[in-house]
Amino acid sequence: xxxxxxxxxxxxxxxxxxxxxxxxxxxxxxxxxxxxxxxxxxxxxxxxxxxxxxxxxxxxxxxxxxxxxxxxxxxxxxxxxxxxxxxxxxxxxxxxxxxxxxxxxxxxxxxxxxxxxxxxxxxxxxxxxxxxxxxxxxxxxxxxxxxxxxxxxxxxxxxxxxxxxxxxxxxxxxxxxxxxxxxxxxxxxxxxxxxxxxxxxxxxxxxxxxxxxxxxxxxxxxxxxxxxxxxxxxxxxxxxxxxxxxxxxxxxxxxxxxxxxxxxxxxxxxxxxxxxxxxxxxxxxxxxxxxxxxxxxxxxxxxxxxxxxxxxxxxxxxxxxxxxxxxxxxxxxxxxxxxxxxxxxxxxxxxxxxxxxxxxxxxxxxxxxxxxxxxxxxxxxxxxxxxxxxxxxxxxxxxxxxxxxxxxxxxxxxxxxxxxxxxxxxxxxxxxxxxxxxxxxxxxxxxxxxxxxxxxxxxxxxxxxxxxxxxxxxxxxxxxxxxxxxxxxxxxxxxxxxxxxxxxxxxxxxxxxxxxxxxxxx
Amino acid sequence: xxxxxxxxxxxxxxxxxxxxxxxxxxxxxxxxxxxxxxxxxxxxxxxxxxxxxxxxxxxxxxxxxxxxxxxxxxxxxxxxxxxxxxxxxxxxxxxxxxxxxxxxxxxxxxxxxxxxxxxxxxxxxxxxxxxxxxxxxxxxxxxxxxxxxxxxxxxxxxxxxx
Ligand code: SF4
Numbered sequence: 170x171x172x173x174x175x176x177x178x179x180x181x182x183x184x185x186x187x188x189x190x191x192x193x194x195x196x197x198x199x200x201x202x203x204x205x206x207x208x209x210x211x212x213x214x215x216x217x218x219x220x221x222x223x224x225x226x227x228x229x230x231x232x233x234x235x236x237x238x239x240x241x242x243x244x245x246x247x248x249x250x251x252x253x254x255x256x257x258x259x260x261x262x263x264x265x266x267x268x269x270x271x272x273x274x275x276x277x278x279x280x281x282x283x284x285x286x287x288x289x290x291x292x293x294x295x296x297x298x299x300x301x302x303x304x305x306x307x308x309x310x311x312x313x314x315x316x317x318x319x320x321x322x323x324x325x326x327x328x329x330x331x332x333x334x335x336x337x338x339x340x341x342x343x344x345x346x347x348x349x350x351x352x353x354x355x356x357x358x359x360x361x362x363x364x365x366x367x368x369x370x371x372x373x374x375x376x377x378x379x380x381x382x383x384x385x386x387x388x389x390x391x392x393x394x395x396x397x398x399x400x401x402x403x404x405x406x407x408x409x410x411x412x413x414x415x416x417x418x419x420x421x422x423x424x425x426x427x428x429x430x431x432x433x434x435x436x437x438x439x440x441x442x443x444x445x446x447x448x449x450x451x452x453x454x455x456x457x458x459x460x461x462x463x464x465x466x467x468x469x470x471x472x473x474x475x476x477x478x479x480x481x482x483x484x485x486x487x488x489x490x491x492x493x494x495x496x497x498x499x500x501x502x503x504x505x506x507x508x509x510x511x512x513x514x515x516x517x518x519x520x521x522x523x524x525x526x527x528x529x530x531x532x533x534x535x536x537x538x539x540x541x542x543x544x545x546x547x548x549x550x551x552x553x554x555x556x557x558x559x560x561x562x563x564x565x566x567x568x569x570x571x572x573x574x575x576x577x578x579x580x581x582x583x584x585x586x587x588x589x590x591x592x593x594x595x596x597x598x599x600x601x602x603x604x605x606x607x608x609x610x611x612x613x614x615x616x617x618x619x620x621x622x623x624x625x626x627x628x629x630x631x632x633x634x635x636x637x638x639x640x641x642x643x644x645x646x647x648x649x650x651x652x653x654x655x656x657x658x659x660x661x662x663x664x665x666x667x668x669x670x671x672x673x674x675x676x677x678x679x680x681x682x683x684x685x686x687x688x689x690x691x
Numbered sequence: 692x693x694x695x696x697x698x699x700x701x702x703x704x705x706x707x708x709x710x711x712x713x714x715x716x717x718x719x720x721x722x723x724x725x726x727x728x729x730x731x732x733x734x735x736x737x738x739x740x741x742x743x744x745x746x747x748x749x750x751x752x753x754x755x756x757x758x759x760x761x762x763x764x765x766x767x768x769x770x771x772x773x774x775x776x777x778x779x780x781x782x783x784x785x786x787x788x789x790x791x792x793x794x795x796x797x798x799x800x801x802x803x804x805x806x807x808x809x810x811x812x813x814x815x816x817x818x819x820x821x822x823x824x825x826x827x828x829x830x831x832x833x834x835x836x837x838x839x840x841x842x843x844x845x846x847x848x849x850x851x852x853x
Binding site for chain 1: 721778
């Protein structure tokens with residue numbers, strides 16, 4: 170698939186392609202800077218290939234320029250095509266593709282803030298990551314920016330979009346919220362009860378994660394990956410480790426792959442249980458919430474028993490896993506079978522409560538074309554009819570040797586998202602059982618030693634969806650690590666999901682999207 | 692000892708202490724100053740039916756104006772600094788501040804950088820540090836107890852002022 174695809178692209182755009190490199194399932198095509206819009210547009214619209222990430226690298230020292238990478242995912246052939254353009258420091262401008270491909274919006278603004286590369290023609294070139302008090306001309310991800318620098322705060326103003334008209338008023342919410350949730354700002358424009366516009370403003374929790382990756386050792390970097398989005402620790406750590414393992418060209422021991430599946434699926438189960446509890450909480454159905462939260466807590470306690478960490482931290486390392494969990498097999502299986510039984514009962518019960526169903530059916534709808542246009546991922550995408558799952562489309566760890574069903578719903582509402590998560594809880598438990606029953610004997614990790622220079626993608630299907638790492642190594646240290654958390658794709662969907670819904674339904678819609686602020690802001 | 696037993700024992704001690712000092716429940720406002728969200732997972736766990744800390748006299752409130760204590764997570768990002776200060780100023784005195792998690796204690800893995808402030812006590816006074824990444828719910832309860840011991844002194848100081 171990949172080879173044919175590249176051949177077809179070359180036929181179409183031959184004289185615009187300057188260079189081609191293929192390693193593993195990734196093909197990098199450097200193209201003329203001016204050709205980025207038409208080539209990306211062709212791949213995205215004409216060939217219907219999703220654009221899964223855009224990121225920049227500062228390679229001025231080696232190649233005298235910045236590079237922008239557009240990552241396309243060929244789901245059918247388990248391959249990635251990365252279109253690259255070179256951007257010169259002296260004229261740090263390139264053509265924006267956002268007017269053609271909506272999902273490029275935040276990426277281009279992020280690159281503008283972090284590298285100072287201007288997307289010409291971007292419909293909304295406001296600041297994104299750096300706030301208005303950040304001085305002009307200072308770009309944290311440039312190599313000549315020292316991570317310890319604390320630029321002075323300057324005067325500036327962030328201008329929100331305005332909706333005007335008779336009876337329209339604004340409700341600003343956040344960054345500090347009423348509940349125990351992460352910080353972010355929401356600005357609703359409301360006429361009566363229905364929401365007619367929502368603008369979200371994030372990056373309050375920006376912690377400089379990508380810059381930090383460039384400043385810590387490889388083994389420590391695994392711990393950092395675990396802390397990009399705390400409740401998706403395993404998915405992030407595995408994605409990072411896999412990227413490095415791919416650069417090193419090593420295949421980790423089979424037992425480690427199976428253990429990773431167990432950990433990844435335990436993480437999915439407790440996250441989905443928490444989300445279902447959250448939805449029950451937000452419709453004021455305390456009893457349902459208590460049950461779901463109790464089940465979640467049981468998984469957290471199981472996690473602690475088998476790994477020492479309630480959030481499964483410290484259980485991944487480059488080259489495999491540091492600790493075995495094989496001896497805890499019976500305990501895991503027993504706990505899960507009880508949880509499975511209780512969970513089925515709980516779901517039946519929840520779905521029989523009219524006051525709950527009334528609140529979640531048709532609420533917060535994300536239409537299929539909106540979800541596709543924004544490149545929404547994970548359970549939220551699957552609830553809007555998008556049949557994508559990294560575990561199946563780009564198999565990793567021991568997933569190729571397991572059986573599972575990808576749950577897809579068409580409704581796109583809170584109800585559909587709840588159903589997808591409920592299915593996934595049961596599928597995950599099935600996956601854990603399969604992995605434990607067929608856990609191969611042998612080592613749980615291998616010592617990789619020095620990592621050769623190179624770069625590669627690493628990817629997982631986190632509880633929230635497709636998680637991507639792109640890591641570049643030189644002299645056994647990280648020179649660039651691009652993290653693409655699923656929430657970075659999904660946040661903008663909330664602006665559409667709330668339209669025509671009433672303000673009191675916002676918390677349920679928000680919860681049903683299960684968005685990470687930290688993973689988004691990094 | 693099961694988790695339930697641990698919580699029962701600690702919870703009773705906590706309850707006694709809160710009753711003695713306040714004669715009502717202790718009101719806590721949680722502030723995420725840039726955490727990775729795992730600390731929030733554990734704060735939320737405190738309200739699940741296993742821990743259910745409300746029964747020991749701890750009430751998580753929606754506004755700092757109703758709070759006796761701020762429970763702060765995260766290293767204090769540059770972008771959250773102002774919001775944290777505003778929240779602190781909105782909390783009536785005498786107030787307690789607990790820094791929860793390695794990040795809040797000293798910046799943790801995020802350290803002191805262009806984006807990360809390197810810990811809560813660089814910005815507001817901290818009464819108790821709760822280490823862990825994230826701290827277990829039991830550790831948070833213990834931390835709250837330690838913080839409570841500091842309150843009588845604070846009240847005395849305020850009363851001594853003419
Ligand atoms: S202390 Fe650890 S768990 Fe808590 S916010 Fe920081 S990194 Fe996350």
